[in-house]
Amino acid sequence: MRILVTGGAGFVGSHLVDALLEKGHQVRVYDSLDRQVHPGGRVPSYLAEDIDFVHGDVRDRDRLKAALEGIDVVYHQAAFVGVGQSMYEIRRYVDGNSVGGATLLDILANDSHDVKKVVVASSMSIYGEGAYRCDACGDVSPKLRTKDQMAAFDWELDCPSCGEKVEPIGTPESKPLQPTSIYAVTKRDHEEMFLAYGRAYGLPTTALRYFNIYGSRQALSNPYTGVLAIFGGRLLSGNPPVIYEDGAQSRDFVHVSDIVQANILAMEKPEADYEVFNVGTGRRSSIGEINEIFQSRLGLSVPPDVRNQFREGDIRHCYADISHIESRLGYAPSVTLEQGIEELVDWVREQNAVDTFESAAAELAAHGLVR
Secondary structure, eight states: OEEEEETTTSHHHHHHHHHHHHTTOEEEEEEOOOTTTSGGGOOOTTSOSSSEEEEOOTTOHHHHHHHTTTOSEEEEOOOOOOTTGGGTSHHHHIIIIIIHHHHHHHHHHHSOOOOOEEEEEEEGGGGOSOEEEETTTEEEOOOOOOHHHHHTTOOSOBOTTTOOBOEEEOBOTTSOOOOOSHHHHHHHHHHHHHHHHHHHHTOOEEEEEEOEEEOTTOOTTOTTSOHHHHHHHHHHTTOOOEEOTTSOOEEOEEEHHHHHHHHHHHHHOGGGTTOEEEESOSOOEEHHHHHHHHHHHHTOOOOOEEOOOOBTTOOSEEOBOOHHHHHHHOOOOOSOHHHHHHHHHHHHTTOOOOOOHHHHHHHHHHTTOBO
16 A cells, blocks of 8 residues: 655654555655754654655645645654643644644545545543542542642642542543643644544544653654653763652553554554554553663663652653553554663664753743743
């Protein structure tokens, strides 16, 4: 098949491109080569050569329309990524993400095309806090912690009904959505717009809610990338990893190869049509634990900078309930956290990272988003 991958020069997109080529598909990559991700706006050396590359912005309707010519399947991966940055570069994120996605859908709705399937990248960030269980009240969905609670270093969540402390459980797709950043709102836009369009026009569409992705090719010099890449960039620059709150906050870290697995299944399986799926591992790992595993693999023992500060919109715990994608599509995580970090460390050792974390942290603080 002929496949278009928007954002195909990026972290997830480039790995997806490799997998599609291995399966014998013809691939066209459409990417703006944003300088925050791609230094100098250059095509990355890791990008496969046997593709049709189009340099363009998804908001450029004419250029995107031309890139869709002859395409059977679209993977919409293009997006500005950065939860904290989105809270002060609001127009940029809404324009690039929500308007960019809308531009693609507008072409599909109003111009002739051959597209038979669309897969759109969504995000676990649209959940806000994850799902929890209260011993007295059962499964609950607490809202964000209050400023007073955070200022008192009372990090864990309370039951919204009885006020007792609750324990995190796997977050299912049915949990109410509570996006806590502009970035998260735009990813919810992606998901809801694409599924609404797909159902209305009978074009099979699937949304994949990515949890915390890591792996080779993640931009180490981008301070708004994933926590593992940020840790790597700090350590390679001789600086300690920075940990907010107390380090016990937890996430579901999923290797990029399993994200690719889910995308391939979403394209190939009709059971994926018009559905939403979590893509994670079902394993909960704390930030402190991640730091320890990462440093042990690098052969380092650098005390982290635990700041006991909190960032506006940060959540405490969220990890995936993956039973839906397992039963519906046959997805099974193939890379353990330990294996994945080993692969990431091997790649990190070969990189020249420029640590820009502190400048990004200063920007957050200047906007009153760190306390």
